[in-house]
Amino acid sequence: MSEAKLSEVFSELEAYLEDELDIGEVDRDGDLLDQGMDSMMLIEIQSRLDARGIDVEYGDLAETPTVSAWEKLIAQAL
Structure with a gap:
């Protein structure tokens, strides 16, 4: 996945979180x-990542529930 696509994934993820968390x-x-x-x-979130072909387990996301930690998980999954 290109750097631009990865950036797009995180922009969408952050927008989703900001909307859902109302922050x-x-x-x-x-x-x-x-x-x-x-x-x-x-x-x-795990479903959205999976739909993009990013295989990150729910448990891994739950273990480190920060956007910065997820960036590392996703980078490792690619």
């Missing part, structure tokens, strides 16, 4: 559970 901006290093994310949102 102005996601703290990329903050625990998303503390920001209001729940398990259903995490399932949706």
Whole structure:
């Protein structure tokens, strides 16, 4: 996946989180559970990544629920 596509994935992910959490901006290093994310949102995120051909397990996302940690997980999955 190109750098531009990866950037697009994270822009969409952050927009989804900001909309669903009703916050102005996601703290990329903050625990998303503390920001209001729940398990259903995490399932949706995993599903969206899977639809793009990015194979990241739900458990891995749940273990490190920060956008910055997910960037590393996704980079490793590619």
